[in-house]
Amino acid sequence: MSSKAWSLSEVAQHNTTSSCWVILHNKVYDMTEFLPDHPGGSSIILKYAGRDATAVYDPIHPPDALEKNLPPERHLGDIDTASVASLEAAQNSKRKTKDELRVEAAVARKPRINRMLCLQDIEDVAIKVMSYKTMSYYASGADDELTKRENANAFSRFFFRPRVMRPISKVDTSTTILGFKSTLPIFVSAAGLAKLGHPLGEANITRGAGRTGIIQMVSSASSLSVAQIAESRVSPTQPLFFQLYKSKDNKIAEERVREIERLDYNAIFLTVDAPVGGNRERDVRAPFELEDQEREAEGVDGASQDAPQSEDDLEEKSVNFDGTIGSSLHSMDTDMTFKETIPWLRSVTRLPIVIKGVQCVEDAVLAAEAGVDGILLSNHGGRQLDYSPPPMEVLYRIRKQRPDVFDKLEVYIDGGVKRGTDVLKALCLGATAVGLGRAFLYANSAYGEVGVVQTIRIMQREITLGMRLLGVASVKELVPEMVERVDWQPALARL
Amino acid sequence: MSSKAWSLSEVAQHNTTSSCWVILHNKVYDMTEFLPDHPGGSSIILKYAGRDATAVYDPIHPPDALEKNLPPERHLGDIDTASVASLEAAQNSKRKTKDELRVEAAVARKPRINRMLCLQDIEDVAIKVMSYKTMSYYASGADDELTKRENANAFSRFFFRPRVMRPISKVDTSTTILGFKSTLPIFVSAAGLAKLGHPLGEANITRGAGRTGIIQMVSSASSLSVAQIAESRVSPTQPLFFQLYKSKDNKIAEERVREIERLDYNAIFLTVDAPVGGNRERDVRAPFELEDQEREAEGVDGASQDAPQSEDDLEEKSVNFDGTIGSSLHSMDTDMTFKETIPWLRSVTRLPIVIKGVQCVEDAVLAAEAGVDGILLSNHGGRQLDYSPPPMEVLYRIRKQRPDVFDKLEVYIDGGVKRGTDVLKALCLGATAVGLGRAFLYANSAYGEVGVVQTIRIMQREITLGMRLLGVASVKELVPEMVERVDWQPALARL
Amino acid sequence: MSSKAWSLSEVAQHNTTSSCWVILHNKVYDMTEFLPDHPGGSSIILKYAGRDATAVYDPIHPPDALEKNLPPERHLGDIDTASVASLEAAQNSKRKTKDELRVEAAVARKPRINRMLCLQDIEDVAIKVMSYKTMSYYASGADDELTKRENANAFSRFFFRPRVMRPISKVDTSTTILGFKSTLPIFVSAAGLAKLGHPLGEANITRGAGRTGIIQMVSSASSLSVAQIAESRVSPTQPLFFQLYKSKDNKIAEERVREIERLDYNAIFLTVDAPVGGNRERDVRAPFELEDQEREAEGVDGASQDAPQSEDDLEEKSVNFDGTIGSSLHSMDTDMTFKETIPWLRSVTRLPIVIKGVQCVEDAVLAAEAGVDGILLSNHGGRQLDYSPPPMEVLYRIRKQRPDVFDKLEVYIDGGVKRGTDVLKALCLGATAVGLGRAFLYANSAYGEVGVVQTIRIMQREITLGMRLLGVASVKELVPEMVERVDWQPALARL
């Protein structure tokens, strides 16, 4: 690292692919050689070449991202005092965008958390208080977001057959997941970039889960490092699961597993539903839409400031952008197989292994045959392949066609869960537990750690009440005979 | 009871859990020891600790509630004359809320009752002339109110197979329910707190039913006492059924049955679909929403007056609130079984026994085996477990899977009934009679007793006309071959 | 008949049930004894007791209604000259109602008929240019009008299996109905009170049908007499069918048949789907709604002018009103049977007999066994029993369950037909022809006779084109294999 203090104008000259410097927290970094390796693509870095990128960098990178990815000799040193002052002044004098003003007003009118009666209430608040970009990243699904919506709608086709005149004065909602105790048959499913919604990021979720006795599956795309998250445990024995994106380099992948084991994570959820990122148009559109909003505010015609339309415009810069940052996605293993990958993973760890992202009965059977400890029926929250089936429907098909799978491993589902009744339906069909992902990002964005706790308490209340009204006193009593897939489509309330 | 006359300021000092006094009808009561036993929770009493609570107490408590629940030594005596005057002055000078003004305007524009052509017309009027809190209590269903809506929608999947060229000049709509004559195959299903909608409360319904010759099942959560309702009969032989919530203390339960028998009630409907209250968010939200409305009227920002958001806010004060008051719900038997509860009930009464709240074929069979006289297929109007199946669908399944049940006991349904055709469909499938609950609350709220009569007359007209157009001259001719469950979803008019 | 000329004030004194006089076309009639026999109920006459009723009487009564129903001694003579002048002046100075002004404006903007491309276009015009009362009478269906809508929606579940590479240069759309030639496989289904929409009434329809070579079934509730309609034939051999409502008095019924035969009607459609009138709320509501509209126009509060609400308001004056006038409905035979009525009818006429209003497979079979010449699957346009099945669905069930019926008699359907493809679907399933009712009332109301012709030409174009694109050259080639009932609900365009 050089000890020279750079001026803004010196840095500004390195704004091309040949020499690309960036300022982060008043330090200068040479990103030139890293450009092709950036998981988020080079164009986003080049947009800030020669400039300060702190504001956009911070919420989406874990603190150790630079150390892990940039060799020390590319850490070029500090900017000079005048530059620091200049950046600060620029920051302070920056006119607020329309979206920032909208958020400020929404935060000022945010209702008290004890008015939050259900998860949708919290989501509604979150949608209002998040920046448009954050909302777009969290909410987006693939293509027309049909699978995202259908994940939730699928539950509406399952009605209960409640039993009456059974003792329900005492109800026990607890269960075990991979042998670990959970106060409720739910867990936090991996969902990344929590810092976009709240400065404390995933730590809020870890602490909320710990305090209420449920288990978090930590996202590979977290905005905190796996170590920071591990340190956020409320007690040393709080279990944590890890969502693994396997590197195509087995050595790197093994090292990742070792790190996880050192940090006392308790299980590995091998992600197989996202070998490449999905087509999340809402996410890609957000910056365009914000640009237009600002231009309109200035009374400028939307199209007139654009460069002329030419062949160059055809380059689809950001469309394949995966949305996850700080992980090893760019070097992910896209040629995994049941036959080779599972034995390899078994050979490098003794942690329980779950395959996250099974989407059909056949692969559930293959997973059972491969001897993993569990499968998570998931389509990545509808963010990957539109018209991937709702996990609840896949679960139903396993129950109908291959019920023996439930004897061989634990089955979980995630996607579209909003109510305690959703959880109970899945458990009736054979699921061990149900994951919630976006719900925790919304809770964290709206109310931080207390929002996470409230989310879990709401689920606890709804699950407890639902069990009582179904006539069951423990999760083991939830059996397939208690649900029926109906042949009509109920009119949903909130579509 | 003390003979001292209290001043408002004296009472005002007893406003904590250690000493909690309340003024009702210018009398002072010490509620301190009763706080934990209040069926509606202690917080609602504490809100009025040290103050006059008459206005909120009256519409939701039967007059004998205090005598039954509070020992005489806690009746502390009257307030002094100056205090009486002061309370009256306060009452008179109270600014009307926006909701009160809205109701006043709606009452002034209320259409004449002879414009009411169908039950929905009356409901539409009621929605307008009821206070927002009353509407919220009456209309609310569990969670997303999906079961509440589907209860009604279920009828739309059943079409008739009308027969032609059959003699229908004379049509007899009468039937018997548990051996008691009814002019129509409908009855009043238990629905509580009628005083919220009309000062004469359930008596309007009792009289309306008596005058038209149908039978009322009296709610345990009535705002009149069971004795007052019994006294409202239009003739001594008017039959009345009683909806029993069984106390977990068999002695208390038996005493309740004795009281009912003394008052010449004619049957017991043992409620099994509400061992605990459902999650009725609309009801819980109403006070919040009214607060906001008032604040907005005053130009005050909604959030700014709220206390800071803290851990304390997490306490879910009222969420589990059942909504019924003045009953023995707080000590309800949540461990009833077919095996023990039914024989016990048989041992203490010779009245006919009906199980209210059966929701699946299996429990219908168990009820038949337990030898009860009838079952009411009901999900408590969608107020208990969302995704409980519509009673019409349960009825259809019994017809398909276990038609022998109809030979062993009488089967009724309630929930979502709006039209004479709904009733006829249920009768075709084997129901003896069909209950209407909310319809009578709305009729009472909109037009009092005359509204109750008009509701029954409308049903009479629709049932008579429907029978003629189906080609049947008596309810016995309504057979399963006359309805068909179709495989498409008709486009409903009023959703 | 008295020769005295009456003054308005003299007549005005006879305004009670004891003595009820009415002025029609400047003549005075004593209706007192006729009151209980009026098919539309006595209250509508009493509303005009002692007054001139010409304006409301004319459009809904055939000219011979008074002669047929009122004995000559009740024809009391003319009003005097001053009274004639006074009535005229009153008529001329009458302020136009809001609805009359709306209609005037709509007529002024009525598009040219050559812009009418489909039946819905014409209906859209008609809705605008008809008075609200006329629209309400024509458009109304029973209860929630669900069957009325489903009649039309039912066609949308049937898709074609079009055949290609078949000779279709020459297409013959003609067929025979009961042996009578028709240029198209459609006919006019009975629909009454055409004078409400156009001063020339049903004659427009008769002439339009005659000019284009299709057959009209004449409604018993026509606003012209059956003789007037017969005289409107464009050629002496133009076939006409008659819709018979059988009197309970066989003598009267036989006389009706004789009259029809004398007028050379060619077949009898015995109506069995309307032994009593349906519950058409839209129709009953119309006068209320118009009253409110006028009051609002005058700035008067809707409720304040109403009489106080009392028990008397409960009388449901008009709810059972059938809507048809001038027929013998009030003495209709409500005890017809296949066993007795059909042989009787055969014994009094040699005309072909069709049963109009069959609504299930069982009755289709009974009709075939009774030896009638045809059945019209109809639910009276959804005006009688809501949740009566769509005729297209009944037709489909006959095809599936009892295809032998098609060998024994001709089968027609009506209700909800809007497109040539609707007709072709019914013909594929075995129907001989398809009736349209409201379509002709709308055409007549919007454009008179020329509208009727345009309606038929549109159907001709659509049927011809549809046959070509299905690969058939004659109606006989339309077979069940060419349609498929699909298991999804298409998104309809105009709902």
Add this chain to the structure above:
Amino acid sequence: MSSKAWSLSEVAQHNTTSSCWVILHNKVYDMTEFLPDHPGGSSIILKYAGRDATAVYDPIHPPDALEKNLPPERHLGDIDTASVASLEAAQNSKRKTKDELRVEAAVARKPRINRMLCLQDIEDVAIKVMSYKTMSYYASGADDELTKRENANAFSRFFFRPRVMRPISKVDTSTTILGFKSTLPIFVSAAGLAKLGHPLGEANITRGAGRTGIIQMVSSASSLSVAQIAESRVSPTQPLFFQLYKSKDNKIAEERVREIERLDYNAIFLTVDAPVGGNRERDVRAPFELEDQEREAEGVDGASQDAPQSEDDLEEKSVNFDGTIGSSLHSMDTDMTFKETIPWLRSVTRLPIVIKGVQCVEDAVLAAEAGVDGILLSNHGGRQLDYSPPPMEVLYRIRKQRPDVFDKLEVYIDGGVKRGTDVLKALCLGATAVGLGRAFLYANSAYGEVGVVQTIRIMQREITLGMRLLGVASVKELVPEMVERVDWQPALARL
């Protein structure tokens, strides 16, 4: 050809069916004898009789249309210089219509093409920048456009069964169609009159397809001649297919085939789904609606300027108008058969033969038996027979009922394709390739050639991504087990 130069007033006198002259590009043509042969009907020519028709003629006729159809002696020569100047002046001073102004504003605000993320984005832009008439011609479907919508909706009932843990690092999207290489399993399906949307017309599509390696099926109703389109190839070996409308005169039809062969077209798609034009009301309505718009702009009442309504108005001038121009539709063979037409076509060409427009399983079987090389399941984009089944449903039925068809010929589908997933679903069921028609007209109208390329690139991205997420590396791996037709209707995003 006469050498005389005509004045406008001379030409103006020839404005009747007896003598009908028209000016095109400052030349005068005598159309009198051609009137009955004009494919678009005579009335549209008569509208411009005696006047300049260049502006309406140009975008819908290929340049060789006049030479092919009008004998040289009817080319009457030029207009004189003063007339040329006069026409130019008139053109320049013409007030812009409201629709032209709307288009100008939309073009000015057109977003940059790199914001186009999916085909719907491009369609949305095209709808805005096209004239209302062009939009109406492109977008219109038959009758109520139900089949047009259902073509697209049909895909939504098919969900994937994605496979995980399969090697997908390398994905090959290429295939062959009739032996010709295609980079993607999609092709341009015939869609005519591209010049309406862009002055370069179909050439943009030809060049875009050539640059990206997909194949275009050239429409018989192209606004460029087949020779011009052939010349637009980007390389001499770029394959082109031709959509043949067979003349009823076998000689003319054979000559058409010869011309196509001379121009090196590579296959013949014999069109059988449009022996006559469909009932496209949107298209017919457009001129009426634009007239009204202009009149409103001038404050004139819509109806008042119309001629009086009379019998003459009944002539349905334009309703049967097919919409295609410059082809030999007016003499089309409407009596083709499998038995005669296919052998004849085989006898005159050695090009591969595909039947375009098969709509049921039976005809797919007949086509296979007739020995053609392929069938295109198509209902002409929903423009012909409403309630023709969606091609995706026909494909599914062939797969279920007659899978042997796939062994005998290639099967394609077109209609309603908007997403890469739509393509993949069809391929799973056995389709070789999927055609897009309107998508390319919209792309061409919105962005010209670059829009065509962008459309193909978007499909490439979506198909590639979809294959990866399905777990397949080549199109051959797409098998029926990977899709499932579900029994529920997903809530679509953009309806």
